[in-house]
Amino acid sequence: MKTLAYQAAQFNANQQSREINLLNKERELYIAQQMVKEREYTNMLMFVTILVGGLFFLGILLAVGQMQKRKFMRMARMDALTGILNRGAGQELGEDLFVQATARGGDFCVILFDLDLFKRINDSYGHGTGDWVLKKVADFLKSHIRNGDVFARIGGEEFAILLPYANEEKGMEVAEQCRARIEAIETQHSGHKFVITASFGVSGLMADDLSLDPLFHRADMALYAAKSCGRNTVVRYSEVLKCDQQATDLRRYAASTSIS
Known part of the structure; x- marks a missing residue:
């Protein structure tokens, strides 16, 4: 009985030892699995962080690129000295507005103006003063x-x-207001004392106008007439100007023919 009891106790001890070893192995396996999961989570977190950082950096690059693109487009449309539209952008936008206005049966008016004796300002006070005049006129009228x-x-x-x-x-009214504002510019801040004036030509929409070109042409003839009338004035286009222009062209043609 003692022998059997001893063997049973030894068997139980061995069984408990095996169970303890099995539990230890299961614990080690569980710890290893947890370590693998933690490593996978860390790797995933690192990947997501890198991915988000890359996307964020890419977004910044795209935003900067768009800003630079808009900046360059704006620079391409703007006159660098005065900060207003240049000729190409102004005419393109004007054509679009002309089509919209005429499609709706609205009026349209073109004002051209030229600074009087501007070359004299450049020659007398330097091109820096001339640039100051151009910027000041644009600022005053904007x-x-x-x-x-x-x-x-x-x-x-x-x-x-x-x-x-x-x-x-309305064009004549706006042109006269602009003429007065230009004449009122105080030039002493440029370092010199002189008077700025401008001549204006105004042309409104006619029934057969299909684009801005005829309006620009008529406004240019009116501007030329304003220069001929002594400058610092506003002239509206009329058919008389067209006749005068044709007479002038004929005189020039006759003169060139006689010289040749």
Whole structure:
């Protein structure tokens, strides 16, 4: 009985030892599995972090690229000196507004103006003063231009104001206001004392106008007439100007023919 009891006790001890070893192995396996899961979680977290960081960095690059693109497009449309639209952008926008206005049966008016004796300012006071004059004129008139109108520099000292849904009378009013504002510019801040004036030509929409070109042409003839009338004035286009232009062209042609 003692022998059997001893053998039974030894068997139980061995059984318990095997169970303890099995539990230890299961514990080690569980710990290893947990370590693998933690490593997988860490790797996944690192991957997600890298992915989010890469996407964020890519987003920043795209945003900067878009900003640079818009900046370059804006620079391509703007006159670098005065900060208003250049000739190409002004005419393109003007054509779009012209089509919209005429499609709705609205009026359209073109104002061209040229600074008087601008070359004399450059020759007398230097090109720096001439640039100051151009910027000052643009700054003085920008706040006077309505939202929806187009203000552009189309040449050295020549500017255009395009007025959608405005008739010729409104154009004459705007041109006269601009002429007065230019004449009132105080030039002493440029380091010199002189007077700035400008001549204006105004042309409104006619029934057979299909684009802006005829309006620009008529406004240019009116501007030429304003220069011929002594400058610092506003002239509205009329058929008389067309006749005068034709007479001038004939005189020039006759003169060139006689010389040849």
